[in-house]
Amino acid sequence: MSDIETRPRTREETILEGLNEAQRGAVLHGDGPLLIVAGAGTGKTTVLTRRIAHLITTKRARPEEILALTFTEKAAREMSERVDQLVPYGYTESFIATFHAFGDRMLRENCFAAGLSADFRVLSRADEIVFLRERLFSLPLARFRPLGDPGRHLPTLVEFASRAKDEDVPPDAIRAFAKEQLRRFSGVEGDEALSLREQALDLIEAAEFFKAQQDALAASALVDFGDQIHLFLKLLRQRPDVAIALRKRFRYILVDEFQDTNHAQLELVRLIAGEGRPNITVVGDDDQAIYRWRGAAPANLIHFLSLYPEAARVVLRQNYRSTQEILDTAYRLITYNNPHRLEAMTGLDKRLVAERGKGRDVAHWRFPSASAEADAVAKAIEEFHQRDSVPLDEIAILVRNNADADPFLRALNMRGLPHRFSGGAGLFERPEVRSLIAFLRLVASPDDSVSAWALAFSEIYAFDPVDLSRMSRYASKKTRPLLDVFRELEGNEDLASVKGPSREAAKRFVADLERGVSSMAHKRTGEALYEFLKESGYLARLASVSSAKDERKVANIARFFEIVRGFSMVAEHDHIPSFVARFDLLRDAGEDPSAIEIQEGDAVNIMTVHKAKGLEFRVVFVASCIDQKFPLRRRSDPLPLPAPLLKSDLSPGDAHLMEERRLFYVSMTRAKDDLILTSADDYGAGATRKVSRFVVEALDLPSPRARVARSSPLETIAASAPVPDGLSPAPAGASAEPESLAAAMAPPLRLSFRQVDDYLTCPLKYRFVHRNRIPLLTHHRVVYGSAIHQAVQDMFKARQAAVAFGVEDLVAAFRRAWVSEGFLSREHEELRLREGERTLTRFFAWEKAHPLRPTGVEEDFSFPILRTRVMGRYDLVVAGDDGVTILDFKTGDVNTQARAQQRAEESLQLAIYALAHLRTTGALPSRVELRFLETDLVGGFRPSEALALATEKAIADVADRISRGRFEATPSHAACRPCPFRDVCPATAKDD
C-alpha cells in the first residue's frame, strides 16, 4: 500500500482508505469467494478495478487468467480503461466483457463441442421473429389461433419465451406443469376450472411453440442473443471437460452489478468457478436491482452466499457522492422494501455514511399542471446554472418513461437551454428516415399509395399540397395507384389544372421510382437506397446546407443505413422487398433505435432512470412523481409463467412495487448536492393525480393526501405560470365568426357510417381517407371479411328469390369473392381461406337450425340531418310479428357472449341503423343485432328513441366540424395502432 500513499489522493484512494483494515485485506489480498455489497456511490467499480490491478501487480496473476463480467458494454469499457491505467504494463489481456459477449466468444471457441457449425450466426431480433412467425403457422394454438394477423400474437409469445429463458425454466417444465394442471381440473366444473384449463392449454401450446422454435434455431445453427448464454450453459452441464478447461484458464472471476444478472448467469459463474474455494468476487447492491423484467434477481446476492457459505463479506458504506440528507432520505424510502432486502435478511448494515456532510434538504415541488412543472424545472435549472454556476452537464431530469420527457424538452427549448435526451425516441419516426422507408415501400409495392403520398409530401419532392390532394382524390376516384396518376399526368385532361412545379416534381418522382424499381432486381437494398439518395439530389441538398438540423438528418440517415447493412449481413436475398418485409417485423417487434442527438458539450441531461444508473449529477430532478406513473401501474403478463415455476416467492404485485421503489431509490441516489422531486395535479387527463407514495415514504410525509408546503422560491413562478394543459386546441371563441361563415358556404355534406366513424376515431384520419382520398392497400383482414360477407349476402339473396342454395354454393361464393391481396405469405392465405370455408360451413349448419327470413338484403338507405345527407346500407332486414330486426354480420374474434353484447351496445353502426329506420319509416326497429360469424354469437338490443336522437346529434356535430374544416389529429394508442397512416402521419411523428 505504501506506493499509494506517496501519491496525491485520488477518489479511488479515498474509497480504499475508507475501508477498514480487514476489509481492505479482503478486497485486495483475500483468496476464495468474496461478496462485496456496495451501496450507491461507494465506488463499486473502483474496488473491483483495484482488485484486478492488485491481482496482476501484487499477486502475480497473469492478466489472461482474469475474467471480469459486466452488465453493459459501457461498464466493460470503463473497467478496461481503468485497469489499463493502474497496471504498469500499459495494456491488459484480461477478459473484461459483458455476459453476452462472453457467451458469444465461448460458444465460438467451443462450437464443435456444442454441436454448432463453426460459422453459426447470431440472430437479430427480427431474424428470430421471422423464425417464430414461420413456426406459428404450423401450430394449433388455442388462444393464439392465428385468426387475423399471426404476427399479432408474436410479441406475447416472444416475451414469454424470453422470460422463460431468463427465469431459466425449460419448456419441458412448463409443459409438464401445464399437463398436470389440465389433469387436475379436467373433471372440475365451473368458470374458474374452465379458465384454469384454458390457461393450461395455452401454456402447453406456448411451451411447444417455444421448444419448436429453439429446435429450429439450433438445427440451423442460428442463435439468438439470449441463447448464447443458455446454449453455453447447456454445453457446460453436459461437458465437464469444457468446464474444467475454463476453470484452469480463468482462475479469477469478478462480476460487477451482480444483482442485474439473471439465474442463468449465476449458474454460469458457478459452473466455471466450480465448488470449493474458487477465487471469485461479486459486487452488487440488492437495492439497485432494476432489471427484474430481464431476469435480474436482487436475491442473487443471497443465492451466492448459499452457494459459497464461507465467502468473505465486505459491505461498503462510505459514500463519496451525495450529502447525508440525500442518503438518509433515500434510505428511508428503501426500507419500505423490508423484509425483502439483504439488510433485513442477513442483518448486514448498509446505511450509507456521507463523506460530504449534511447538505440541503430534499425538496418536493408540486404544481397545478404538467407544463407548469416543466416550466418551473427549466427555470430552476437556469438559476442553478447562472446563480450557482452549476454546469448544465451536472444537472439531470430523470423520468420514469421516455414519454414523460416531452414537456421538459419543450420547456428547456423555450428557455434556450441546451439539453440532451437519451430517450429512445425513434429513428424510424424521423421525417428524413420516414421518407426513405416510404421510398423502399413504394419500390417494393408500387400500388402503395400511402407511401407514395408520404414521399411526395416529404421535403425531397415537396409537392404543392393542393395539387397533391387533387391528384390523390383523382387516384382514389379512378381506383388507380397514386404513382400511376403521377406517371400519366402528362396527358390527363382531368388534371390539366395541376401547376407546373408539381408536374416537375411528379416527373422527378416517377423517374426516381422507376430507377429504384429497375435497380431492385440486381442491387442490394443499401445500394439501391444510396442511388436514390444521390440521384434524387436529396443527399446533395442536405450536405450543402450545413445547418445543425441537416447534419442531424444526415447522421440519422447514416444510422438507418447501418440497419440496412445489418440486414444485408443476415439476409439470404438482400433486395428491397425482403428488406421491407423484415423491416415491418422489426418494427412490430418494437424495435426502434434511438435517433442521433448532436447536442455536444455542456447540456442538461434528460433521461430515464434506467439509463441514469451508475451516473451522478450535482442537481437531480425526479419528474412526474405521481401515483400510477412512478410507481408505474403494473401490467400483468398476457401469458404468465405458472407461479410454482417461478423462483420468486413474492406476489407479482409486491415484486413490481418493490422494483419500482428500487428504481426510485436509484434515481434519488444519483444526486450529489441537490435532489428535487416534482409532481403536478394535472397531466392532461382531467383528474387530479395523487402524489407518488414514494415521495410520501422518502420525505416521511404524514399521508399521501397532505399537500406539501410550497416553501420553494418557485412557488410564485408556479402560481403565475400560465396553465396550458397542452390539450386545448385553438381558442374557440376567437375564430368563431369566420368558421361559421365557412360552414355556411360549405357544400352539403354526404356522410356514411364509415366516415362518421373515421372522423370520431381521428379527424386527421378522416381527412386522409375521405378528403385527400389516399388510396389504401388492401389489408388481408378486409379481403377475408368482405369475401365472407359477400358469400353470406349471396345466400340470403338466393333465399329471397326462392332459389336453392347449398353449403357448396356458399363456399363457392366465398371463393369467388376472394382477392389474393395483402396476405403475408402463401401459407397465410391458404390458412385464411380454409378458416373462411370452415366458418361458413359451420355458419350454414347453424343458420339452417334457426333460419332467417329476410325481407331486405343489402337495402340502401339515406336521410338528411340539417344540410347533411346520411347514406348507408343495411345488411339484412327481417320483418317479424313483433316488428323489424336489422342485422349486421361481423367477422373477427369476439369470443364471449358478454363481449358480443358489449360490441353491439357500443356499435355506432347499429345506432345509425336505428336512426335511419326511424327517419325513413317513422318507426324505430324493434331490434338491432350484430351477428359474429366465426363464433355464432349474437349481440343486440331494442333501440330507444333517446339513442337515435343522441346519434343524430353526434352526426350533426361531426358534420358541423367537418364543414368547418376541423381536422386536428387526436392521436391515441387505440386510434394510431391500427391506423394505415401510422407511418406517414405527422401527428404521430416526432418533428424537429
Added chain:
DNA sequence: TCCCCCACGGTTTTT
C-alpha cells in the same frame, strides 16, 4: 368494510 363500476392509459432495454 367490501364489492362493483368506471375511467385511465398504454414501460423500462441489454446484445
Added chain:
DNA sequence: CCGTGGGGGA
C-alpha cells in the same frame, strides 16, 4: 381494446 385499481356506494 382491456386490465387495473381507485373511488364511491351500500
